[in-house]
Amino acid sequence: MGIILRLAASAAAVWVATLLIDGITVNAETTAGKIGTYVAIAVIFGVCNALLRPIVKTVGCAFYVFTLGLIALVxxxxxxxxTSAIAGVLDVPFHVDGFLSALLGALVVGLVSWALNLLIPDKD
Incomplete structure (x- = not known):
């Protein structure tokens, strides 16, 4: 149940990012299509983070130290x-216009996900 709640929190965070950042769009026509798109993007973003982030941190360890961790935003x-590029390949109606929109969108998604995950109880 916890993973479903965390997926829902990530999908809600992507929705908030589409509301706040002009360069992030979801082009689904129905409400169900939009919800499905948000969930799909949350899954794709989660998989990208799970697979690529450890590799990037290992390879770019010096950059993390040199920039005091600010490279994590980049x-x-x-x-x-x-995630936007993968969504385009998979015909998911989600698009991010440029790096600045991606940077701001990732920041919004990270902050909103963090805030919503505070509300989700752990198993402990």
Whole structure:
């Protein structure tokens, strides 16, 4: 049940990002299509983060140290942009216009996801 709640929180965070950032769009026509798109993007973004983030952190360890971790914002933006590209290949109606929109969108998704995940109880 926890994973479904966390997926819903991520989907809600993507929805908030589409509301706040002009360069992030969902082109689904129905409400059910939009909800499905938000869930699909949450899954794609989660998989990208789970697979690529450890590799990027390992390879770019010096950049994380040198920038005191601020490079993580750039990495998140690039992963969000990659999510948009993967969505385009999979014909998911989601698009991010440029790196700045991706950077801001990833920041919004991260903050909203963090806030919503505070409300989800752990198993402990």
């Amino acid at each position: 990495v998140n933006g690039l992963l969000f942009w990659l």
